Amino acid sequence: MKYDFDTIISRKNTNSVKWDIPQEKDIIPMWIADMDFKTADPIIKALEKRVQHGIFGYAGVPDEFYEAEVKWWLQRHNFKIEKEWIEVTTGVIPSLSAVVQAFTEPGDKVLIQSPVYNYFNSSITNNKCSIVLNELKYNGDFYEIDFKDFEEKAADEKVKIFILCNPHNPVGRVWSEDELKKLGDICIKHNVIVLVDEIHRDLVYRENKHIPFAAISESFLMNSITCTAPSKTFNIAGLKTSNIIVVNEEYRKKVNRSLNINETIEPNAFGIEALIAAYNEGEEWLEQLLDYLQGNRDYLISYINERIPKIKVVKPEATYLIWIDCKNIGISSKELSEKIFEKGNLRINDGRTYGEIGEGFIRINIACPRALLTEGLKRLEKAIKGIEIEML
Numbered sequence: 001m002k003y004d005f006d007t008i009i010s011r012k013n014t015n016s017v018k019w020d021i022p023q024e025k026d027i028i029p030m031w032i033a034d035m036d037f038k039t040a041d042p043i044i045k046a047l048e049k050r051v052q053h054g055i056f057g058y059a060g061v062p063d064e065f066y067e068a069e070v071k072w073w074l075q076r077h078n079f080k081i082e083k084e085w086i087e088v089t090t091g092v093i094p095s096l097s098a099v100v101q102a103f104t105e106p107g108d109k110v111l112i113q114s115p116v117y118n119y120f121n122s123s124i125t126n127n128k129c130s131i132v133l134n135e136l137k138y139n140g141d142f143y144e145i146d147f148k149d150f151e152e153k154a155a156d157e158k159v160k161i162f163i164l165c166n167p168h169n170p171v172g173r174v175w176s177e178d179e180l181k182k183l184g185d186i187c188i189k190h191n192v193i194v195l196v197d198e199i200h201r202d203l204v205y206r207e208n209k210h211i212p213f214a215a216i217s218e219s220f221l222m223n224s225i226t227c228t229a230p231s232k233t234f235n236i237a238g239l240k241t242s243n244i245i246v247v248n249e250e251y252r253k254k255v256n257r258s259l260n261i262n263e264t265i266e267p268n269a270f271g272i273e274a275l276i277a278a279y280n281e282g283e284e285w286l287e288q289l290l291d292y293l294q295g296n297r298d299y300l301i302s303y304i305n306e307r308i309p310k311i312k313v314v315k316p317e318a319t320y321l322i323w324i325d326c327k328n329i330g331i332s333s334k335e336l337s338e339k340i341f342e343k344g345n346l347r348i349n350d351g352r353t354y355g356e357i358g359e360g361f362i363r364i365n366i367a368c369p370r371a372l373l374t375e376g377l378k379r380l381e382k383a384i385k386g387i388e389i390e391m392l
Ligand SMILES: Cc1ncc(COP(=O)(O)O)c(C=O)c1O
Pocket: 033, 090, 091, 092, 093, 094, 117, 165, 169, 197, 199, 229, 231, 237, 242
């Protein structure tokens, strides 16, 4: 079956966080991380069937759910997991927060690599811990890890957890096996648990390959906790269903207890059906989506290179979130994103959202039909050219 990613489907009046902001009626939203595509047909069919039943009481998790998760890991990522390792929960963010709570005391520290997905911060500070930053190094083309700094930070005995984002939002890196090994070895040496967010694992461009951190070695398997979900891959974030893979039994008991304390362990009846359908029958759709996103990424890069050379795309290896270096424009990224909104009627994310080191950058979501992306890019061009004229 050939899926259609080209048709623009209105998302107005659907309670979409991305689209339904009243003052933004004529705005193209290319910000928050969901897609403007319909999900895969098998998922829609499974949900329709569930709706037809008409009774939506408390739901349990069937064996088929765990089997689908196990199968997907092996099929897509060559990682053999056991169904006993899986904890079901309502989202990656609640998972991160529950894990931080389980393994820290107030006053402890958690290590992250900025710029990074901003909710990592709240999962740490809400649990009365402090954030320790290992800033990623931008070499003008892509991002690398400062391992010396990482080890210095990890050696602080107050640092209990390192939250790894792989693939990385917003810089789009798919960390290599060598990079992951170095990080993992340092964490083992200093008794730091690796909490891995692999929510973007399936959205990797063709020339790259996602390596599950826990799959690298037995010791990484035992010293890590991996969070994942079908939500980004299949555009079903509103169904609030995700999984945590915890192999170490002692860790698993703690994670389970913490999820229970926070009451985030009750599954969503629709999310269960959606995950089973996605992982059992959604691969064909995903393959076509990946081709489409790759086309969007390459189109955006050539558009910006040709028509807006003042800004520079940090070419992503994964994710539909594009990190763009706008330092040459010479204004703060807050001011820049406001002007892009006012002059271009385009909503994007201010790079500062992802940490101070994100100053001078913006993040753009390209998971939309090509025609919408084209219009978004025209608006970006208009806004940036307008700013350039203003600054003359
Ligand atoms: C790295 C990362 N983790 C987690 C999430 C959100 O996860 P959830 O919606 O399952 O809480 C996002 C959403 O953008 C993300 O980019």
